[in-house]
Amino acid sequence: MFGAYNVKRLGLIITALLVAALLGGCSGNDKDKNEAEAPKPSQEQLQKADLLNRTADDMYQKLLQGEVEDSRIVLQQLTDQISQIRYEGLTSAEGMTALTQTVTDAQRIFGLAKVQPEDRQIAAAKVRLAADALTHPTQPLWLQYYDRLQDDVTGVEQAAKSQRQSDLQSASSRLEHNYSIVQPSLVIGRMPSDVEKMDSLVAFVRSQSLLQGEPFDDVLNAVPAMRQMLDKLFMRQATTAYLPYPEPQNPILWTLTFGLIILSSLAFAGWRLSKKNDGLVPVRRSNDDTR
Template structure:
């Protein structure tokens, strides 16, 4: 009798579970879907604000490059509006936020001046555009395109050192430093602060060497070699990576090499086949002419 009751209780528990589970599971699913939807909405809103911010920065850049003060002021307001309520969590560090704020303040200050300096307008708008682009693009940001330019500057410094031309070395270093100032905010937004500190410490060291009345050739050699390594590190390049790279973006280079080679072989085969058919047509026409002449004779 006790076994019968235990069986009944067991079956009742199973029945209650089967009745309850279809009701309970959707409730958990609904709660989970609400959380996912809320997270997705927040991410979508932030992506939209970032896009608005980048669009405003690009338009501001174009207006300031062209000296259009009225258009630049309007786009600056649009840029400020896009920043309202924007969360920087996961996008950059505290140093990155500070660097972005500096570029915006510099651009606003430049626009508010009575005397217009085209050089300042070009420089501040470029720094701001690169900074905002770096914030919105963790990979493939525009500032990374400056690697080749700055690598060439280092090479020119090396040539000036070999020639013993102190004046040229100083001038090229100043150009290198100016290029870094253009990308500095963008680099701070993207890179770890320790990398920025290391690179800027090297800059200060080489600047001191280049300003010395008597060049310390050995120290300059070591400084330039270290600069090449630090530049690659700053731009995310491998230590053994050359300046000029092959086309990237293909996961299997052997596959593409085989495919291209196949197309070449196919083209050569088709050309040979066309030539063979052309020879056959010419030969057959010649034979018909011979036969007709034979019958006439």
């Protein structure tokens, strides 16, 4: 009864798959439930965060137009607004600290009597990006820095391959500088543990470039890890690996229906086999097989 045995075996396999699908569906429901229980910002929080973002943009634009004093006044307004926002549901505790520290650093730089205009612009850009990251978690402005940072990593790699330490120092310094501009925004919008890994890699490459000797192999070993972390932080892996597809409204019901159709087909096939040749599957030697 070879055919009936195979049908029965396939039926058991399908049943096991259906059970696994049910368990997976329940697990997915638990995940959705946990996500639903995560704190969500209130409308008041969102409005205050949006005002903070608009204030940061105003401060940044005034500075670009050369209105340094007006920009400093708006920065003070932004500082006052920060203390009036509840950050639960908007970002993590680390993200709140990063935002506060970024604004504090900008205040310090704006308050210096002698400071390079570029330093003020960088400080203002950090505040602008951080405030935007708080209000635009899915499409923040700092995503525009992906290509620049990848180019910086490529510069580090090329300098290490050529074994020119002066070029390596310049390339690692450029990477460190550009990364520092978006680092607070990364803490606000991404997992702090992932940001810490990237922080460590950037610091490692920079420190290696300043060492006497031949740090090139160690730097080259760090390059793939930096690229991988940038892809993860900027969410480039998921967008390039798969095409979007519509998810069924009720995956458990869909799986059960599909499984029942397969089981019905297998049962019918088994019945047909049982009626043909008394359920025996003939095994014949092929004509060209002489053994």
